[in-house]
Amino acid sequence: MTPASSGSAVTLAPAGSRFRHVLRLADTSLVLGQRLGEWVGHAPALEEDLALANIALDLIGQARLLLTYAGELEGRGRDEDALAFLRDAPEFLNASLAEQPNGDFGQSIVRQFLLDAWQREMYEALSRSTDARLAEIAAKALKETRYHLRFSAGWLVRLGDGTAQSHARVQKALDALWRFTDELFVPDALDEQMAACGIGPDLAALRPRWERHIEAVLEEATLERPPAQRYPWHGKRGVHTEHLGHMLAQMQHLPRTFPGATW
Amino acid sequence: MNDDWPLFEVFIRARSGLEHKHVGSLHAADARMAVEHARDVYTRRQEGVSIWVVRSSDILASDPEEAEALFEPARDKVYRHPTFYAIPDEVKNL
Numbered sequence: 001m002t003p004a005s006s007g008s009a010v011t012l013a014p015a016g017s018r019f020r021h022v023l024r025l026a027d028t029s030l031v032l033g034q035r036l037g038e039w040v041g042h043a044p045a046l047e048e049d050l051a052l053a054n055i056a057l058d059l060i061g062q063a064r065l066l067l068t069y070a071g072e073l074e075g076r077g078r079d080e081d082a083l084a085f086l087r088d089a090p091e092f093l094n095a096s097l098a099e100q101p102n103g104d105f106g107q108s109i110v111r112q113f114l115l116d117a118w119q120r121e122m123y124e125a126l127s128r129s130t131d132a133r134l135a136e137i138a139a140k141a142l143k144e145t146r147y148h149l150r151f152s153a154g155w156l157v158r159l160g161d162g163t164a165q166s167h168a169r170v171q172k173a174l175d176a177l178w179r180f181t182d183e184l185f186v187p188d189a190l191d192e193q194m195a196a197c198g199i200g201p202d203l204a205a206l207r208p209r210w211e212r213h214i215e216a217v218l219e220e221a222t223l224e225r226p227p228a229q230r231y232p233w234h235g236k237r238g239v240h241t242e243h244l245g246h247m248l249a250q251m252q253h254l255p256r257t258f259p260g261a262t263w
Numbered sequence: 264m265n266d267d268w269p270l271f272e273v274f275i276r277a278r279s280g281l282e283h284k285h286v287g288s289l290h291a292a293d294a295r296m297a298v299e300h301a302r303d304v305y306t307r308r309q310e311g312v313s314i315w316v317v318r319s320s321d322i323l324a325s326d327p328e329e330a331e332a333l334f335e336p337a338r339d340k341v342y343r344h345p346t347f348y349a350i351p352d353e354v355k356n357l
Contacts (some may be wrong), residue, residue, distance in 0.1 A: 045268070047289055047300040054303050151299060158292065 013197045019073040020093060021194045022134065023083075024236045025122070026066030027094035029141075030084060031244070032115055033059030034251050035102055044105055051151060055112070058144040065137045085255040089238075089245045096235030097180035099244040106159050106166065107173035113152035113217070114177060118184045119145045121210050125201030134199065153217045160221025171223055178226040183233040185210070270319040271297040273304075275311035281356070283315050294318070 036056035043049035067080040078086075097115055102108045123145055126138035159166040185207040187195065194200030218225050235241075255261065268290040274283035286305050291297035297316040305311070325333060337343070 045290065047291065047304060050307075051299065051303040054307065147302075154295070154299070 013193060013199060015073050015075065017190055017193055018131070018199065019070050020190060021200060022066055022070040022073060024093040024095075025126075026063050026070055026083070027092045028098045028115070028119075029059045029066065030063035031092065031094040031247070032098040032112075033057070033063060034247060035098065035100075036108070036112070038102055039108065048105075052108075055148050055151065058141075058148065062137070062141045062144070065140075069133055069137065081255065085252045089240050089248055091238060092240065092244060092248070093236050093238055094244075095180070095183055096233040096241055097177060097184070099235065099241060099247060100177060100180065101243050103173060104169055106170040107177070109152055109155045109159060110170055110173040110177055112148065113156045114181055114214070116145060116149040116152050117210055117213050118181075118206075120149055121206040122201065125206060129200070130198035156217060156223070157221045160218070160223040167222065170221070174218075174223060175226050179229040179231050180233050182228075182230060183235060186232060188237065268292050271301075271316045272319050272322060273297070273301040274315040274317075275301070275305055276313035276315075277311055279312060283313065286310070288319060291316075 033056045036052050036059065039052045040049060040056075043052055063084070064080050067083045071078045071080065071083055095115070095118075097111060100107075100111055102111075120142065123138040123142040127135050127142055129135040129138065156170065159170045161167070185203050187203040191200060191203050195202045215225060233239075233241075235244075270288050271291055271294070272288050273286050275286045276283045289297065289300050289304055291300050294316055298314050301314045301316055306314070
């Protein structure tokens with residue numbers, strides 16, 4: 001389906017806004033997938049190595065579909081590779097949580113769990129989007145995300161309700177990463193514009209379900225929910241923590257050094 | 264870490280209607296994790312629609328030293344083979 005043939009509500013929204021909206025989703029999956037990819041060869045067990053790589057590939061697959069669509073919305077001839085490899089950090093619109101470093105296995109699991117639970121709510125809502133193309137991508141991603149959440153929630157419970165050391169480590173990671181979750185649910189003008197024409201969900205309305213799920217898993221994991229931290233992070237507006245630039249340097253250096261390289 | 268995890272045997276059903284087949288083994292903390300690991304290790308290329316796992320220590324294997332007593336007596340009983348029937352071409356998976 002071409003963007004022009006989508007529903008009438010969709011065409012009311014300027015293509016530039018829709019481009020940036022899709023980029024937010026694409027970049028969050030891409031950056032999180034790249035982070036998980038850093039675990040390959042380093043995970044605590046062979047089986048976990050494969051599990052993390054599988055999730056990373058799912059996320060990069062989502063990013064490819066979304067970036068391709070974003071490129072079409074933009075209409076300047078940029079394909080998925082151009083968008084992934086030839087943009088600088090301030091042009092990335094991922095949620096700040098996704099770019100946070102892996103830390104230890106527990107920290108990666110906490111980051112994964114918080115984002116999996118968010119992506120599940122997002123993709124579920126987006127699968128009913130008035131933008132048919134976006135709804136299709138979301139429906140496919142939702143199936144993958146349900147498995148990711150099962151994996152990360154399972155590990156969070158094992159580690160939280162595990163040894164004294166594993167409990168202390170994941171609690172520390174949770175306390176450190178919690179401040180990045182506010183961004184996921186506080187809508188800005190673009191989010192409100194997308195919600196108004198039925199393309200995107202009302203972010204604030206997703207929060208109660210997300211919180212209920214988080215709380216249920218934290219309770220099983222014997223972990224404390226950190227206090228609310230209203231600090232507004234702006235990854236989705238291109239204002240990033242210092243970690244993203246380093247990650248992109250590694251991710252982009254090959255295609256930038258050898259443009260158009262194939263193998 | 265793997266040293267602390269017990270070994271599980273993995274069985275995969277390739278398609279509905281077929282039996283589960285042994286495909287290998289892996290380490291996991293418990294049966295639930297073993298199913299998830301089996302999904303990631305053994306079904307990445309759409310090899311299956313169903314997974315069974317069982318702790319390797321729960322399998323009782325026949326003793327190779329008893330092989331003669333167990334298997335030799337069947338050797339001279341060719342009439343037990345269904346080779347006296349013509350199998351129609353249409354029959355698959357037999």
